[in-house]
Amino acid sequence: MLDITNLHATVGGKPILNGLTLHVPAGEVHAIMGPNGAGKSTLAYVLAGRPGYEVTEGEVRFAPSPFVPSEFEGRVSTSLDTNEKGEALDLLALSPHERAAAGLFLGFQYPVEIPGISYLQFLRESLNSQRRARSEPELSGAEFIKLARSQAALLGMDAEMLKRPVNVGFSGGEKKRAEMVQLGIMNPRFAVLDETDSGLDIDALKAVGAGINRIMRAPDKGVLLITHYQRLLDYVEPDRVHVLAAGRIVRSGGPELARELEREGYAEAAA
Amino acid sequence: MTAPFPTHKQEAWRYADLDALKPVWEQFAEPVTLTVASGESLEKIWLSTSDDVQLRRVRLALGEGAKARIFALNIAPVYGRIELEVTLAEGADFALFGANVGTGVSTNEFVTTVKHVGPGARSRQTIRSVLGGKAVGSYLGKVEVARGAQQTDGEQSIKAMLLDRGATANCKPELEIYADDVKCAHGASVGELDAMQLFYAESRGMDPASARALLLEGFVMGLWDGASEPDTIADAARAALRRVVR
Numbered sequence: 001m002l003d004i005t006n007l008h009a010t011v012g013g014k015p016i017l018n019g020l021t022l023h024v025p026a027g028e029v030h031a032i033m034g035p036n037g038a039g040k041s042t043l044a045y046v047l048a049g050r051p052g053y054e055v056t057e058g059e060v061r062f063a064p065s066p067f068v069p070s071e072f073e074g075r076v077s078t079s080l081d082t083n084e085k086g087e088a089l090d091l092l093a094l095s096p097h098e099r100a101a102a103g104l105f106l107g108f109q110y111p112v113e114i115p116g117i118s119y120l121q122f123l124r125e126s127l128n129s130q131r132r133a134r135s136e137p138e139l140s141g142a143e144f145i146k147l148a149r150s151q152a153a154l155l156g157m158d159a160e161m162l163k164r165p166v167n168v169g170f171s172g173g174e175k176k177r178a179e180m181v182q183l184g185i186m187n188p189r190f191a192v193l194d195e196t197d198s199g200l201d202i203d204a205l206k207a208v209g210a211g212i213n214r215i216m217r218a219p220d221k222g223v224l225l226i227t228h229y230q231r232l233l234d235y236v237e238p239d240r241v242h243v244l245a246a247g248r249i250v251r252s253g254g255p256e257l258a259r260e261l262e263r264e265g266y267a268e269a270a271a
Numbered sequence: 272m273t274a275p276f277p278t279h280k281q282e283a284w285r286y287a288d289l290d291a292l293k294p295v296w297e298q299f300a301e302p303v304t305l306t307v308a309s310g311e312s313l314e315k316i317w318l319s320t321s322d323d324v325q326l327r328r329v330r331l332a333l334g335e336g337a338k339a340r341i342f343a344l345n346i347a348p349v350y351g352r353i354e355l356e357v358t359l360a361e362g363a364d365f366a367l368f369g370a371n372v373g374t375g376v377s378t379n380e381f382v383t384t385v386k387h388v389g390p391g392a393r394s395r396q397t398i399r400s401v402l403g404g405k406a407v408g409s410y411l412g413k414v415e416v417a418r419g420a421q422q423t424d425g426e427q428s429i430k431a432m433l434l435d436r437g438a439t440a441n442c443k444p445e446l447e448i449y450a451d452d453v454k455c456a457h458g459a460s461v462g463e464l465d466a467m468q469l470f471y472a473e474s475r476g477m478d479p480a481s482a483r484a485l486l487l488e489g490f491v492m493g494l495w496d497g498a499s500e501p502d503t504i505a506d507a508a509r510a511a512l513r514r515v516v517r
Contacts, residue, residue, distance in 0.1 A: 048474050051466065100476035112471035116493030117485060125485060126475035133476070165493065182475070 001026040001222040002047075002190055003088070007058035008247075009046045016042040018247035019058070022224075024190075024240075026063075029216070029223040031233055031258060034244035035266045040226045041109055043244070044194040047224075048106035049096035061088040064103040064189040100126075101133035103189030105182075107196045109226075111175040114166035119178065120148060122166045123185055130186070151184035154214065156207045172199030180211040191216050192224045197232035209235025230262040274300040286409045286441050288350035288378040291324050302328035302356070309360075312338035316504050319511075323349040330356045333363035335389065342498050343369040343381070346511040351379040361389030367396045368494040371431075372511040373406030373438075380409035380441075387420040387453075394424070399491050400431035402438035403515040409441035414455055416448040423450060427457040432464065432490060434515065464490075484516045 002024040009017040016039045024030045034040050045053045047060065089102055114122065128138040139147065152159040157177050167175050176196055183191060193212065197205055213236060216223045225236060233241075233255065241257040242249045243266065251257070276296055277284040292299075307313045311334070319325055325347040333339055337360070345351045357365050371379040385394045400408035414425040431440035444457035464486050472482035491508050495501035 048470075050470050050474075095479075096470060096473040097476050097478045097482075100474060106474050108471065108474075112467050114468050114471070114486065114489050116489030116491065116496070122472070122485070123475070125481065126472070126477055129478060129481060130476035165489070165496070186475070 001028075001063050002091075002224065003061040003063075004047075005059050005061075007043075007046070007060065008056045009042060010054050010056055011042060011052060015056075016247055017046065020244070020248050022242060022249055024222045024224060026222055027219040028239040029212075029225060029236060030240045030242060031225045031227060031238035032242050032244050032249075033227060033258060033261055033266075036228075038244045039247040040244055041194055042247075044106055044109075044192050044224075044226055047091070047099075047192050048104065049092075049094065049099055055092055060091040062091040062099075062102065062104065062190065063088040097129065098133070100186075100188075101130045105186055105188035105191045107179045107183060107191060107193035109194040109196075109198065111167050111170075111179050113168045113170075115168050117166055119162040119164060119166050120145065123148060123162075123182060127185060147185060148181070151181050154184060155181050155211050157181055173201060173204045176200055176208060177204060180208050180215075184211065184215050187215065189220065190222045190224075192226070194226045195228065196225075197227055197229065205232060206235060208232075212236050230258045233258045273297050283354075283382050283411060285411070286378065286380055286407060287352065288324075291350040291378075292326075292352075295324050295326075299326040299328060302330050302354070304330045304332070306332045307334060307337040307339050309334035310336050312340075314340045314499060315342070316498060316500070317341065317343040317353065318504060318507050319344055319346045319351060321348070323347065325350070326352045326354070328352075328354040330358075331365070332358045333360060333365060333392075335360045336362040336364075338364045340366045340497065341368070342495060342501075342504055343367065344372070344504055344508050344511070345369060345379040345381065346372045346507075347377060347379055348375070349377055351377070353381050355381075355383045355385075357383070357385045357394070359385070359387050359389065359392035359394060361391055363389070363392040365392075365394045366497075367398075368497070369396075369398045369410075370491050370494055370508060371398070371400040371402070371408035371410075372491065372508065372515055373400075373408055374403040374515045376405045378407040378409075380407075381412065382409075383412040385412070385414045385425065387414070387416045387423040387425065390420050390450075391422040392420065392424075394426070396427045396429075397494060398427075398429045399494060400440055401434065401487055401491060401512060401515055402431065402440060403434040405435075405437040405439075406515075407439045407441070409443075410459075411441070411443045411445075413445040413447060414457075416446075416450050416453050416455065418449040420450050421452040423448075423453040423455065425453070425455040427459075429457075429459040430490070431461045432487060433461060434487075484512075487516050488512055 442459040
């Protein structure tokens with residue numbers, strides 16, 4: 001579903017990703033673990049298309065089937081057999097909002113504050129932009145509020161918070177919970193979650209873990225879970241665990257690899 | 272007798288559109304005086320009309336422990352000027368939330384003098400400007416702290432966004448302090464939209480133009496968060512922004 005091949009990327013001219021290859025099939029959750037500075041967040045930003053994160057080599061194919069938005073038809077690759085229908089997008093050729101419309105979601109490690117704009121307005125505008133791009137009908141104000149309320153409730157978040165400006169005055173944990181409410185509202189095909197577990201207490205961690213399972217555990221969806229620690233993986237059992245070091249995947253394994261890393265540290269496990 | 276017509280040499284009129292002002296000067300020559308008695312509070316929302324030239328010249332006196340909040344939208348098509356001289360007695364609390372939104376060849380400005388006369392008073396001035404075309408938006412603001420006005424807490428936060436190369440923002444926060452135990456902060460910036468906020472909005476599905484428009488809206492709309500009935504001024508500000516951000 002997400003196929004990253006030999007990805008090289010630089011930030012400010014400095015090489016961060018050095019030939020990263022990773023395949024996440026539909027229906028799977030993959031965890032990426034690694035020490036500070038390994039390139040975990042860079043990978044997340046490159047996938048979402050953050051300006052300044054420059055890809056110098058390699059490719060990323062994204063197969064968000066069953067739907068492919070009509071506006072992306074021209075960019076659909078026909079020569080690859082990366083998914084069941086041969087509908088793989090050249091992800092890196094799309095701008096960030098096109099990637100979102102195609103079904104990619106980035107959960108931010110540090111969710112951004114936007115004073116003066118309520119969460120409801122921000123998310124409704126975002127969701128309807130995506131829906132327009134996919135030629136789907138837009139949601140009315142009432143329909144959207146209903147959706148937002150139900151998603152907030154499922155994450156144990158007070159829906160009143162969505163009337164407040166985006167992330168302004170939110171605690172670290174509230175911001176992460178709000179990212180998961182966004183995940184529920186956008187209901188993407190593929191989620192890249194960058195250290196969604198940092199800053200969470202145990203209750204919030206459980207709620208977020210349950211949210212990820214509820215929203216993203218499906219045969220036609222995929223998740224790339226970026227984390228430092230084993231603890232989130234107690235709630236979201238990964239199908240595969242990869243160790244990222246110095247900009248490439250140095251080791252891959254099953255869920256037991258995460259426990260081994262927790263026990264022995266990255267230096268030992270990656271050696 | 273009408274007050275003498277101002278000139279550009281006077282600091283407070285430095286960026287004014289005097290040609291536009293001249294024909295209507297007589298009706299604005301004398302400031303209006305507002306007084307808020309001790310312990311009382313006042314909230315004012317100042318909207319713009321459709322007149323080419325609009326001036327508000329107000330002297331505002333706050334008694335001990337009095338409170339005043341002013342929300343002002345300055346969007347005159349040719350020349351808009353909001354001029355405030357505020358006097359704060361002991362423990363008074365004054366806040367101004369103002370926006371200049373301009374396009375074409377308009378000039379809109381806030382010119383304020385805030386005088387902390389008694390101790391322990393607080394003043395907050397927050398001005399946001401969004402300027403396109405060849406518009407000019409200015410803030411000239413002086414905070415004066417008198418001898419003996421200890422524990423004064425004064426703050427000026429002035430930010431402007433220029434959407435076109437021909438637009439101009441003038442920011443001039445000034446402090447004149449004659450007491451030694453005071454807190455006076457001021458910050459001014461003229462800039463671009465925050466790149467991380469833009470990326471966040473785009474990563475959620477907004478195209479760059481929509482994201483930009485939304486962030487500009489937020490830049491201004493945050494001003495009205497504390498108003499008891501913000502809807503009218505928020506709607507007017509949104510409509511003005513739509514004319515500037517196309």
